[in-house]
Amino acid sequence: DAKTTQPNSMESNEEEPVHLPCNHSTISGTDYIHWYRQLPSQGPEYVIHGLTSNVNNRMASLAIAEDRKSSTLILHRATLRDAAVYYCILVSGGSQGNLIFGKGTKLSVKP
Amino acid sequence: DTGVSQDPRHKITKRGQNVTFRCDPISEHNRLYWYRQTLGQGPEFLTYFQNEAQLEKSRLLSNRFSAERPKGSFSTLEIQRTEQGDSAMYLCASSPGFWAAGNTIYFGEGSWLTVV
Numbered sequence: 178d179a180k181t182t183q184p185n186s187m188e189s190n191e192e193e194p195v196h197l198p199c200n201h202s203t204i205s206g207t208d209y210i211h212w213y214r215q216l217p218s219q220g221p222e223y224v225i226h227g228l229t230s231n232v233n234n235r236m237a238s239l240a241i242a243e244d245r246k247s248s249t250l251i252l253h254r255a256t257l258r259d260a261a262v263y264y265c266i267l268v269s270g271g272s273q274g275n276l277i278f279g280k281g282t283k284l285s286v287k288p
Numbered sequence: 289d290t291g292v293s294q295d296p297r298h299k300i301t302k303r304g305q306n307v308t309f310r311c312d313p314i315s316e317h318n319r320l321y322w323y324r325q326t327l328g329q330g331p332e333f334l335t336y337f338q339n340e341a342q343l344e345k346s347r348l349l350s351n352r353f354s355a356e357r358p359k360g361s362f363s364t365l366e367i368q369r370t371e372q373g374d375s376a377m378y379l380c381a382s383s384p385g386f387w388a389a390g391n392t393i394y395f396g397e398g399s400w401l402t403v404v
Contacts, residue, residue: 209389220292220379220395221331228390264330268389273344274319276393278330 181265186283189255197250197282199265204245207270212239212250214261215281221264224250260286290314292396294380300402301370308366309399313382320363321393322355323379324348331379337363370403377401 182200189195201210211226225232225239227248232239238251252259264281268274293312301307313320318339323331334353335345339360349355352371357363367374377398383391 207389218397220381220398222395223392226390226392262330270389272387272389273336274321274383274387274391274393275333275336275344275346276323276331277333280328280330 180277181267181279183263183265183279183282185280186285188285188287189252189259191257191286191288192254195252195255195259195284195286197252197263197265197284198247199249200247201265201267202246204267205269208267209269210239210241210245210248211266211268211276212237213264213266213276213278214259215264216258216261221278224263226268255284255286257286257288260284292380292382292394294378294396294399296399297397298400298402300404303372303403304369306366306368307370307401308364309378309380309401311363311365311380311396313362313380314384314394317382317384317394318360319383319385319387320357321381321383322363322365323381323395325377325379325398326375334365367401370401372403375401375403 212224213221215221227239240249262281295310321336322334325331337357352368355365379398381395383393
């Protein structure tokens with residue numbers, strides 16, 4: 178599976194938008210971009226995923242660059258509950274669900 | 289709650305003892321995964337089942353580890369002769385039906401193991 182690069186940490190203020198970047202320059206045409214997050218002392222939680230087009234759901238938006246070599250997870254209004262480690266993961270068409278997690282980005286939200 | 293359930297949530301054991309963790313996936317999810325996570329690291333894949341068949345094992349799964357899913361429903365992960373390096377959170381996850389790269393994987397809250 179292709180690798181992703183994320184900043185180790187980011188800070189945000191409550192109720193402000195947050196843009197979490199992810200680089201995946203070696204992405205292949207069939208790789209999906211998935212985002213999971215992990216709150217303290219909990220298991221990872223699915224956030225959003227996409228292939229080529231931007232995606233929106235109730236939790237977040239995913240903006241995918243035209244060349245697909247990078248993507249950005251957007252939290253529109255950060256809350257204290259959004260403080261977590263966010264993982265950007267590429268999932269290939271041939272994978273069997275064995276996700277390869279990096280270290281992710283630790284997001285801190287200040288009140 | 290109909291999410292992935294893991295038991296026990298916390299286990300402290302002495303080195304050399306055996307421990308077993310249980311996972312109950314979301315009902316009717318065919319696929320079940322086990323991951324391990326140490327402090328400061330992302331989860332690492334250990335193994336997965338399609339129904340009762342164990343289809344892949346990571347090289348991280350040493351011969352002291354064994355996982356089963358006898359009836360294609362719940363699963364157990366046993367660690368024999370525990371070592372301090374086994375201290376970690378063991379995560380179970382499940383996903384429905386035929387795997388596709390756009391599928392979502394649902395994780396449990398994990399079982400913390402401390403080997404003293």
